[in-house]
Amino acid sequence: KNEVEQSPQNLTAQEGEFITINCSYSVGISALHWLQQHPGGGIVSLFMLSSGKKKHGRLIATINIQEKHSSLHITASHPRDSAVYICAVTGNQFYFGTGTSLTVIP
Amino acid sequence: GAGVSQTPSNKVTEKGKYVELRCDPISGHTALYWYRQSLGQGPEFLIYFQGTGAADDSGLPNDRFFAVRPEGSVSTLKIQRTERGDSAVYLCASSSQGVNTEAFFGQGTRLTVV
Numbered sequence: 001k002n003e004v005e006q007s008p009q010n011l012t013a014q015e016g017e018f019i020t021i022n023c024s025y026s027v028g029i030s031a032l033h034w035l036q037q038h039p040g041g042g043i044v045s046l047f048m049l050s051s052g053k054k055k056h057g058r059l060i061a062t063i064n065i066q067e068k069h070s071s072l073h074i075t076a077s078h079p080r081d082s083a084v085y086i087c088a089v090t091g092n093q094f095y096f097g098t099g100t101s102l103t104v105i106p
Numbered sequence: 107g108a109g110v111s112q113t114p115s116n117k118v119t120e121k122g123k124y125v126e127l128r129c130d131p132i133s134g135h136t137a138l139y140w141y142r143q144s145l146g147q148g149p150e151f152l153i154y155f156q157g158t159g160a161a162d163d164s165g166l167p168n169d170r171f172f173a174v175r176p177e178g179s180v181s182t183l184k185i186q187r188t189e190r191g192d193s194a195v196y197l198c199a200s201s202s203q204g205v206n207t208e209a210f211f212g213q214g215t216r217l218t219v220v
Contacts, residue, residue: 093165
């Protein structure tokens with residue numbers, strides 16, 4: 001059983017579309033992280049949040065602690081957004097989801 | 107450099123050999139984490155250091171894996187008697203304090219055991 005579940009596993013979108021990636025977790029957490037991993041590249045931290053909502057450019061992350069659920073939204077998607085997006089939660093250590101592979105087609 | 111640095115970036119070794127993977131965290135970061143990622147999977151936790159000590163090593167798969175951080179900065183992940191199943195990307199991350207501060211990841215070391 002995975003402590004962190006993401007959906008969808010794979011997502012293809014047309015440039016300009018609004019994208020949502022979902023994350024559900026089953027453990028008690030202190031914080032939730034959204035990470036971005038490009039093919040062959042390292043991992044970049046996008047957001048760390050423990051409540052409410054954060055926005056950075058075209059990216060928005062929300063979390064509902066009661067429902068143990070978070071969403072990552074990308075507005076006006078662009079081909080350069082193509083990457084794997086990973087949800088991770090921290091309790092006493094990091095627990096990672098398996099990632100959502102996003103492809104944005106021009 | 108300003109980020110987390112891992113060396114080597116790629117390592118090919120023969121089954122049964124010993125390997126060392128190095129992680130240079132961001133200067134001043136007290137927390138350091140090792141993960142490994144197999145193809146198509148999310149990262150899997152291995153070990154977490156707070157300063158020089160291992161705060162949580164519950165993710166190390168067996169006693170062939172060992173990690174040190176003797177001076178509280180650079181860390182080395184050591185794998186003895188490597189097996190083909192050890193092939194993965196080994197990721198290191200650091201954060202300023204602990205698990206509730208933002209983590210910064212290295213580019214990883216791709217280990218291939220042939």
